[in-house]
Amino acid sequence: xxxxxxxxxxxxxxxxxxxxxxxxxxxxxxxxxxxxxxxxxxxxxxxxxxxxxxxxxxxxxxxxxxxxxxxxxxxxxxxxxxxxxxxxxxxxxxxxxxxxxxxxxxxxxxxxxxxxxxxxxxxxxxxxxxxxxxxxxxxxxxxxxxxxxxxxxxxxxxxxxxxxxxxxxxxxxxxxxxxxxxxxxxxxxxxxxxxxxxxxxxxxxxxxxxxxxxxxxxxxxxxxxxxxxxxxxxxxxxxxxxxxxxxxxxxxxxxxxxxxxxxxxxxxxxxxxxxxxxxxxxxxxxxxxxxxxxxxxxxxxxxxxxxxxxxxxxxxxxxxxxxxxxxxxxxxxxxxxxxxxxxxxxxxxxxxxxxxxxxxxxxxxxxxx
Amino acid sequence: xxxxxxxxxxxxxxxxxxxxxxxxxxxxxxxxxxxxxxxxxxxxxxxxxxxxxxxxxxxxxxxxxxxxxxxxxxxxxxxxxxxxxxxxxxxxxxxxxxxxxxxxxxxxxxxxxxxxxxxxxxxxxxxxxxxxxxxxxxxxxxxxxxxxxxxxxxxxxxxxxxxxxxxxxxxxxxxxxxxxxxxxxxxxxxxxxxxxxxxxxxxxxxxxxxxxxxxxxxxxxxxxxxxxxxxxxxxxxxxxxxxxxxxxxxxxxxxxxxxxxxxxxxxxxxxxxxxxxxxxxxxxxxxxxxxxxxxxxxxxxxxxxxxxxxxxxxxxxxxxxxxxxxxxxxxxxxxxxxxxx
Numbered sequence: 164x165x166x167x168x169x170x171x172x173x174x175x176x177x178x179x180x181x182x183x184x185x186x187x188x189x190x191x192x193x194x195x196x197x198x199x200x201x202x203x204x205x206x207x208x209x210x211x212x213x214x215x216x217x218x219x220x221x222x223x224x225x226x227x228x229x230x231x232x233x234x235x236x237x238x239x240x241x242x243x244x245x246x247x248x249x250x251x252x253x254x255x256x257x258x259x260x261x262x263x264x265x266x267x268x269x270x271x272x273x274x275x276x277x278x279x280x281x282x283x284x285x286x287x288x289x290x291x292x293x294x295x296x297x298x299x300x301x302x303x304x305x306x307x308x309x310x311x312x313x314x315x316x317x318x319x320x321x322x323x324x325x326x327x328x329x330x331x332x333x334x335x336x337x338x339x340x341x342x343x344x345x346x347x348x349x350x351x352x353x354x355x356x357x358x359x360x361x362x363x364x365x366x367x368x369x370x371x372x373x374x375x376x377x378x379x380x381x382x383x384x385x386x387x388x389x390x391x392x393x394x395x396x397x398x399x400x401x402x403x404x405x406x407x408x409x410x411x412x413x414x415x416x417x418x419x420x421x422x423x424x425x426x427x428x429x430x431x432x433x434x435x436x437x438x439x440x441x442x443x444x445x446x447x448x449x450x451x452x453x454x455x456x457x458x459x460x461x462x463x464x465x466x467x468x469x470x471x472x473x474x475x476x477x478x479x480x481x482x483x484x485x486x487x488x489x490x491x492x493x494x495x496x497x498x499x500x501x502x503x504x505x506x507x508x509x510x511x512x513x514x515x516x517x518x519x520x521x522x523x524x525x526x527x528x529x530x531x532x
Numbered sequence: 533x534x535x536x537x538x539x540x541x542x543x544x545x546x547x548x549x550x551x552x553x554x555x556x557x558x559x560x561x562x563x564x565x566x567x568x569x570x571x572x573x574x575x576x577x578x579x580x581x582x583x584x585x586x587x588x589x590x591x592x593x594x595x596x597x598x599x600x601x602x603x604x605x606x607x608x609x610x611x612x613x614x615x616x617x618x619x620x621x622x623x624x625x626x627x628x629x630x631x632x633x634x635x636x637x638x639x640x641x642x643x644x645x646x647x648x649x650x651x652x653x654x655x656x657x658x659x660x661x662x663x664x665x666x667x668x669x670x671x672x673x674x675x676x677x678x679x680x681x682x683x684x685x686x687x688x689x690x691x692x693x694x695x696x697x698x699x700x701x702x703x704x705x706x707x708x709x710x711x712x713x714x715x716x717x718x719x720x721x722x723x724x725x726x727x728x729x730x731x732x733x734x735x736x737x738x739x740x741x742x743x744x745x746x747x748x749x750x751x752x753x754x755x756x757x758x759x760x761x762x763x764x765x766x767x768x769x770x771x772x773x774x775x776x777x778x779x780x781x782x783x784x785x786x787x788x789x790x791x792x793x794x795x796x797x798x799x800x801x802x803x804x805x806x807x808x809x810x811x812x813x814x815x816x817x818x819x820x821x822x823x824x825x826x827x828x829x830x831x832x833x834x835x836x837x838x839x840x841x842x843x844x845x846x847x848x849x850x851x852x853x854x855x856x857x858x859x860x861x862x863x864x865x866x867x868x869x870x871x872x873x
Contacts, residue, residue: 239674295865300618300674301814305861308801309854315847416847425678438672473686480679481665488669 177435180486181450184433184479188457195465208337212460220456221344222247222334222403224449226423227430228352229399231448232359232392234431237372237440238292238299240393243400243427245310246284247420250277250401251408252317255325264327273330274405281401282394284310289390307424314416324413334409344406351399356445365443368392372440429476430455433483454479562811562863563823570830573837581840589715591836596718599832600725601626601783603825605799606806607732608776610824613807614736615769616749616816617673621662621680622777623799625655627792628684629781634696634791637703644702652778658684659774663767673770681800688793695792698785707786721783728779732821745769749816805853806831809860813868830856 173179192199192212202211226243233240254277261269284306291302336343359365370378371385378385403423408414432438433454434447458479462472485491577586585591596603605622612619629651636647658680666676698704710717736742744765747755756762784796810827812819834852838844 291861295862297861297865298814301808301861304801304804305854305858308805308857309851312847312850312854315845316851320845320847425681428675428678432675438675468690471686471690473682474690475686477679477681477683477686480675480682484671484675484679485665485669488671491669 177444178447178450180483181434181447181454184483185450185454185457188454188461192461192464199464204340209340212464214342216453216456216460217345217348218342219460220452221342221348222406222420223423223426223430223456224348224452225351225399225403225406226396226420227427227434227448227452228355228445229396230424230427231431231434231436231443231445232355232368233299233396234428234436234438235368235372235440235443236389236392237375238389238392239428239438240288240303240396240400241300241424242284242288242303242306242310243396243403244420244422244424245307245314246281246397246400247404247407247423248314248414248416249284249310249317250281250404251414251419252314252323252416253277253280254330254405255323255408255414256317258325258327258330259323261327264325265329267329270327270329274333277405278398278401281397281404285394285397286390288397289393292393293386293389311416314414314419316416318414318416320416322413322415326412330409331412332409334406335412344410347402347406351402352445352449355395359445369442372442426455427452429480432487433479435487559818560820561867562860563820563826565863566810566823566826566830566860570826570833573830573833577833577837577840581837584840586840590717593713593716593718593722595829595832595836596722596725598787598835599828600719600721601780601787602799602802602806602831603725603828604728604776604783605780606803606810606824606828607728607821608773608780609800609803609807610732610810610812610819610821611736611745611769611776612673612773613804613812613814614749614816614819615745615766616752617666617766617769618677618804618814619659619662619680619770619773619777620674620677620800621658621684622773622780622803623796623801624681624684624688625658625774625777626781626784626796626799627794628688628691629655629778630785630788630795631688631691631696631791631793633782633785634698635691637698637700638696644700644706648782651782652775655778655781656771656775659777660767660771662774663770666770667763667766677770685793685797691793692791693793695790697790703786704789707789719786721786724779724783728776729821729825736821741765741768746817749818751817802831802853805857808864809856811860811864813864815868 189199196212199212202209202214204210226247230240230243254273257273257276258264258270261273263269288299288303288306291297291305292299295302332338332343333347334344338346359368367378367383367388370381370383371388375385375389378388400420400423404420407419428438430451431448432451434444434449434451436443436447455476458475459472462475467475574592580586605626609619609622632654633644633647633651636642636650637644662673662676662680665671666673706720709720711720711723736745744755744760747758747760748762748765752762781796785791788795806827807819807824808814808827809830810819810823810825812823831853834856835849838846838848838852
């Protein structure tokens with residue numbers, strides 16, 4: 164056993180691998196673009212690769228954060244891409260009908276309508292999953308298939324373009340030298356962290372994901388928690404839809420948020436939230452979404468043909484999943500370094516009491532069993 | 533949750549199962565419902581578009597010609613879903629196959645007869661790899677096939693960003709070959725699709741492998757305790773799906789005579805929807821490949837009706853598919869809820 168306990172505690176922390184991947188990805192950029200980490204101030208706005216990564220990644224972060232809660236309850240939401248499209252379509256078509264597209268009240272009303280539609284989608288998903296007891300993959304597949312049709316119905320198959328200054332702010336504007344969408348994302352993430360980690364809500368979500376039936380018997384209204392989680396996820400997707408349509412000043416029923424559900428699930432998985440539910444890490448998800456956006460940006464900046472983007476993404480999915488698979492780690496690393504302890508089955512309670520530093524990492528796992 | 537509340541009534545219903553309960557418990561019910569739905573839709577189409585030639589036998593045969601590739605892909609997806617898994621890579625593999633075929637035929641000048649086994653081999657190998665990872669490293673099929681989706685779509689774009697038209701004479705003669713049936717004709721693709729369906733039916737219902745697929749989908753643990761070679765079956769199921777997707781890709785190439793990196797985007801959803809509408813339980817272990825045929829036909833008929841209607845736009849296809857999907861999921865739910873109690 165050559166590794167020190169502290170190092171082992173660090174590598175076992177659930178944020179270690181996602182952050183490591185992110186750092187490596189960021190460092191890869193340095194030889195190709197020397198000024199990668201520099202941030203310039205140009206007419207009151209901050210510019211730089213790091214800022215743009217966060218800016219372009221913000222819809223994904225939002226969707227992924229919402230998805231984290233759904234996955235924590237053992238579900239999955241495939242409909243977020245369609246919800247993004249519906250919200251954008253409704254909001255833009257409302258604004259485009261306005262006489263004065265710059266009127267604040269009109270924009271707020273339009274955004275309200277879009278978000279209400281998103282919440283309705285979430286309620287429907289939650290109803291099917293929690294009330295009817297349908298598998299989440301399938302229940303949300305319905306809106307995934309039909310939602311894009313609805314979005315095209317709203318936009319009449321056209322791409323609606325709008326010209327509204329206030330609406331432009333949410334996805335493409337700047338505030339206090341930073342892109343406004345960063346503040347939106349920060350606010351949503353902060354609210355969510357406060358709600359889930361400062362109150363019992365997070366624990367309830369995890370317990371529903373660990374065992375819905377047992378939680379119900381304990382007295383948790385698991386049905387209500389599940390519906391709430393789907394509504395929250397759809398709401399996040401709705402805000403992301405506002406951002407995407409505002410950034411391009413257009414609503415495209417066909418392509419807005421296309422495949423964002425897959426990216427979001429990927430971000431959640433990279434962040435270390437297990438797809439089987441029962442525990443989640445919001446920080447991990449944010450890092451995971453940043454990893455995906457950094458990967459995209461890296462591919463653009465280092466001059467690799469952009470069409471390889473998807474192949475890289477596939478490679479990252481495979482590598483991350485293999486690293487997270489206990490069986491794979493046991494097969495590849497277990498045989499080389501040590502047999503049994505640590506990474507393989509040490510993640511559960513048996514090995515952790517030895518070093519107190521890792522109890523924080525182990526604590527959420529204990530709740531599952 | 534609902535099971536707990538219904539438990540007290542369970543013994544009575546088991547002793548004297550009412551007619552409705554027995555009907556709901558019958559595994560063939562969804563297939564019958566889908567077949568009936570197809571018939572009703574067809575009859576409604578007949579009465580509504582009588583003057584527009586909807587009644588021509590060829591319109592019916594066109595359902596097979598226009599949806600042959602979807603049928604093959606859905607048959608592959610049926611295997612995976614019966615085993616309790618899911619395959620999201622179907623559409624990408626189809627797209628990649630069209631691209632690879634077009635590229636090998638047009639840019640490399642290989643004869644189509646050499647290209648076909650290569651394309652099928654690549655698809656089957658891709659499926660095998662995914663099955664291998666799913667089984668050996670115990671990663672959810674959802675995520676592994678998602679990686680497959682990205683990988684094959686990316687490979688499409690690496691082969692070429694532009695679409696490649698196929699002008700090869702042997703391909704076009706193959707695409708235009710028709711089998712006369714007296715009242716109409718079927719294309720090569722449609723015939724291959726029906727042959728695949730027949731083979732799948734035989735494999736699933738009359739071979740050891742088929743029973744293993746059902747057993748693993750029904751309950752993986754008991755299948756393992758019974759000593760069934762679970763790993764081999766799982767890997768084989770994904771290999772079959774990869775092979776079917778590649779074959780569907782070839783049929784799609786014949787149908788459309790070009791390769792394009794964006795061909796068949798989202799086709800996996802159509803395939804899964806067809807399987808669900810065909811009455812296969814998504815939890816695995818229950819369903820019939822014949823149901824998948826009706827599922828595909830219903831989806832195809834929606835498209836034809838929308839074409840005949842003329843005023844409806846293409847996005848109504850998506851909405852109609854979603855509504856049907858929803859209805860059938862609820863039927864499935866009603867069935868499984870009955871079975872548990």
